[in-house]
Amino acid sequence: MADIQLSKRLKSITYYLPERALFADIGSDHAYLPCYVCLNDSEASAIAGEINKGPYLRAYEQVQKWNLLERIGVRQGDGLSVIEPNEVEQVVIAGMGGTLITNILENGKEKLAGVKRIIVQPNINARYVRKWLNKHSFSLSREQVIEEDGRYYEIIVADYNPSQPLMEYTEKEYYLGPINGKEKSQAFIQKWSGILQKNERIIKEMKKASQPDEQKIAEFEQQMDWIKEALKDE
Secondary structure: OOOOOOOHHHHHHHOOOOOOOEEEEEOOOOOHHHHHHHHHOOOOEEEEEEOOHHHHHHHHHHHHHOOOOOOEEEEEOOHHHHOOOOOOOEEEEEEEOHHHHHHHHHHOHHHHOOOOEEEEEEOOOHHHHHHHHHHOOEEEEEEEEEEEOOEEEEEEEEEEOOOOOOOOOOHHHHHHOOOHHHHOOHHHHHHHHHHHHHHHHHHHHHHOOOOOOHHHHHHHHHHHHHHHHHHOOO
16 A cells, blocks of 8 residues: 555545545545555555645655656646546545535536546535535535544545435534444544534533524534434334
8 A cells, every 4th residue: 555644534435435546526625545555556646736835846756755646637727627527437525514515516516527436525515515415416425534643534425316316404414414323433433422412512502602692502502403303212
């Protein structure tokens, strides 16, 4: 295996890329992921996208260091602007908030022609990404919660399936993840147990306000009910 030390989070993402992957890594962070994949699969190729010049240059240096410039294109641009329609078959967007990931997908959706799989790792607000994927005919096929250094990360894998009717997920399923909520891995249980405790403290503080935000409190309480339902049998 190549001598690149990937984080557990990024290594988990590699398991969902097929052999001979042809993928774009948006917000590539030194191009560690594309370099790792291409060094371990001689037929894989990638595009590493970065919006800012500094990260773009660092990604280019990393690709050059491993002699991969012929197989990894390093490009500077905003979101999916770094790819052309039908240029890649998989797209990875990891390490950003769910709202930002959703905006990247929405603003560049015409660039997704030919993309068979989208792999996302939203740091927060994963439900917004799930809603976008389902609405645009990307069926949720795998979900995973992983723990690394005391933090929990959700990985969502969706495959383009225009012939399948849109799934009618509930708000609870969008929030917790329809697959994660069924599988209930140990990491899933730990993640949501922690969020439950955190939200209980937040609600207590919100209720102390001179003018409590009743709508926000109700939203938190609804989410807490969903979490309790998911955890009650564990």
